[in-house]
Amino acid sequence: MLRFLVRRSLGAMVIILLISAITFFLFFAVPSEPAQLACGKNCDPDAIRIINHNLGLDDPVPVQYWHYLVGIFAGRDFDIGHCSAPCLGYSFRNDQPVWETILDRYPTTLSLAVGGTVVFLVVGVSIGMIAAARRGTFADKFLSSLSLVGNSMQIYFVGTIALWLLVDSWGVLDRPEYVPVTQDPVGWFSGMLLPWLVLSIIFIANYSRMTRSLMIEQLDEDHVRTARAKGMSHRTVFFRYAWRGAIAPIVTLVGIDMGSLFGGAMVTEFTFTLHGLGRLAVDSVTQKDLPMLMGVMLFSCTAIVIANIIVDALYAVIDPRVRLA
Template sequence: MLRFLARRLLGALVITVLISAITFFLFFALPAEPALMSCGKNCTPDAVALINKNLGLDQPVPVQYWHYMAGIVAGRDFTVGHCPAPCFGYSFSNQQPVWGTIVDRFPTTLSIALGGAAVFLVVGTGLGLLAAAFRGTWIDKLFSSLSLVGNALQIYFVGVVALAVLVSGLHWMDNPAYHPITEDPVKWFTGMLIPWLVLSIIFIANYSRMTRSLMIEQLAEDHVRTARAKGMGRRTVFFRYAFRGALAPVVTLFGIDLGSLFGGAIITEFTFSLHGLGRLAVSSVSETDLPTLMGVMLVGCTAIVVANIVVDATYALIDPRVRLA
């Protein structure tokens, strides 16, 4: 198991470095002058040259990339002072430390992503299990129809409808807002509930259909029929044998959907005016703010890679053949 995780960690490190290098070098292919973003309106060529020197932008791009990556590990010295590790530099647009901005925004995105994932895993898998257990009945047909409808919906449409009906119309829920869970867990939960439901609705449709088809396939396997022939109870056969066989592909699908989950969190933040990493990434692109963009990309990439390692470890626990391979 340790060798398995070591290989995954090494691969994750290589992927993260490659993504950072591609993002960094593509930025300098843009026809823009980052120093002008920090200079302001009344800018002179001497001021631009001074900013380029202070930010290290007058050096070759490979040297800048090396200094940037070294600063993340060991810190970096700027004209304004020392930037301790992990140092992602200073924003070109507001001259604030990028790491501090990311720390302020990350809990919002993390809350949306983790809460949405928990909702669609539990609800989507549960609906799929019910549809498989009552195959051919009206329950199966109802859940199958709802999954088709949910798969056709979009986050920005469902979000507006949810605000109009649940918040403004019926007053059943509070307006979405982020409150730190350490300060008020109840407000954190109620403020994130609508974003969770909206983000998870498309994933629920996919997971319910996949779980249903996998369970029907597993229930027809020889080992399941053998367990029935030995006199085991229906519930034991359903969960211990059939569901365990169907769980591995569901975990694999979850690992694939992690990137889509982060993209969905960005759209959800815009829909409900939540200030997370998604809005920060879009604003950094529009403002040509390389340090902020690089910081968001590296943090997002690291989060997805770490989550994939956890998924791989879970998959290895479910199926011992993965560890042996």
């Protein structure tokens, strides 16, 4: 297991390095002047030259990238101040440290990802298991049709309708906003409940359909039939044998989805005006803010890679047939 984790960690570092290089060099292919963006419209050449020097933009692009990598591990000195490790630079727009901005925005994204995952995992898997247990009945057909409808929905459409009905018209739920859970747990829950529900709609559809298919497949396996022939109860066969065989692919999907959500749920954050990493990434692209964009990309990539490593390691625990050789 230790060798596997070390090998996967080294591979993850290579992936993150490649993504950072591609993002960094593609930015300079865009016909724009970062110093001009940082300075504004009414800016003379001397001011642009000073900004380029302060931000290290007057060096060759490969040198800038090398300084960027060194700053992540050892910190970096700018004319505007020292940036401690992990240094992701300063924003071109407001001269704020990128790492501090990410840490300030990430609790919103983390709350959205964790809460949404709990909702769609519990509800989606439960619906799929009920449909598989009632295969061919009205309940199975109804739940399968409901999942198909949910899979066809879009977050920005459902979110807008839900805001209008549940918040503005009926007043059933509070208007979405992020409140630190350590400051007000009740306000945190009520402010994030609607985004959790809307975010989970599409995921619930995917997980219910996948769980149903996997459970039906497992219920037709020979070892499950043998357990039935031995006189075991339906509950024991369903949960001890069929469910255990179907859980591995579901765990894989959870790891991928959670990694993506930890990187930022852009559409959901925009729909409910939540200031998380997803919204920060979009703003960085539109403003051509390279340090902020690079920081969000690296942070999101790291979250996805770590989630996949954890999922692969859990395979050995869930399925004894898996060997991490």
